[in-house]
Amino acid sequence: MATPSHFFALLALTFFSLALAIGNNPLQDFCVADPNMLVNGFACKDPKLVDANDFFFSGLHLAGNTSNTVGSIITPVTVTELPGLNALGICLGRIDFAPKGIQPPHTPSCHRNQGFVHYQRNGGYGSAAAIAALPSQNPGINFLPNTIFGAVPEISSDVLAKAFQLDKKVVMDLQKKF
Numbered sequence: 001m002a003t004p005s006h007f008f009a010l011l012a013l014t015f016f017s018l019a020l021a022i023g024n025n026p027l028q029d030f031c032v033a034d035p036n037m038l039v040n041g042f043a044c045k046d047p048k049l050v051d052a053n054d055f056f057f058s059g060l061h062l063a064g065n066t067s068n069t070v071g072s073i074i075t076p077v078t079v080t081e082l083p084g085l086n087a088l089g090i091c092l093g094r095i096d097f098a099p100k101g102i103q104p105p106h107t108p109s110c111h112r113n114q115g116f117v118h119y120q121r122n123g124g125y126g127s128a129a130a131i132a133a134l135p136s137q138n139p140g141i142n143f144l145p146n147t148i149f150g151a152v153p154e155i156s157s158d159v160l161a162k163a164f165q166l167d168k169k170v171v172m173d174l175q176k177k178f
């Protein structure tokens with residue numbers, strides 16, 4: 001026979017499974033990041049202190065400076081630049097390319113194709129720009145040349161020479177660059 005305590009236990013169980021089922025949905029309308037309180041992500045700023053600027057970013061219309069060795073630059077719009085993105089699981093970036101510029105091979109750690117290696121190249125004669133949207137509020141991006149040749153502590157040049165089938169001197173030259 002169902003007693004009141006059974007009934008409440010059942011009710012609690014039902015709410016628990018409901019909570020599991022909708023676990024990925026935001027629990028609040030907004031949770032503006034408080035950069036001074038880092039938990040897993042950012043804690044919410046006091047709603048009374050939230051203002052329109054927390055949801056505003058200006059700068060995506062401006063080309064980044066591509067005068068660097070790879071000829072590309074990322075202008076990120078993550079939770080760091082736009083605190084209102086906190087807990088929403090999205091971000092944007094503008095990538096500018098000089099002619100022949102590249103985005104070095106990389107593995108975006110938040111990408112759905114996690115584990116895949118990506119690279120981009122501007123094959124044209126003029127500058128180019130791209131907008132990338134990523135399913136994370138704070139994506140990591142691992143540029144492989146930096147990760148491999150600039151590793152700290154460094155990966156033994158013997159190991160890299162064998163792995164890439166390169167002369168050890170070439171490997172040591174590469175390690176100096178990253």
Ligand SMILES: *[C@@H]1O[C@H](CO)[C@@H](O)[C@H](O)[C@H]1NC(C)=O
Pocket residue numbers: 065066067068
């Ligand atoms: C772009 O970056 C280069 C290299 O750091 C620098 O010399 C140059 O002044 C910068 N250009 C602009 C417009 O900021």
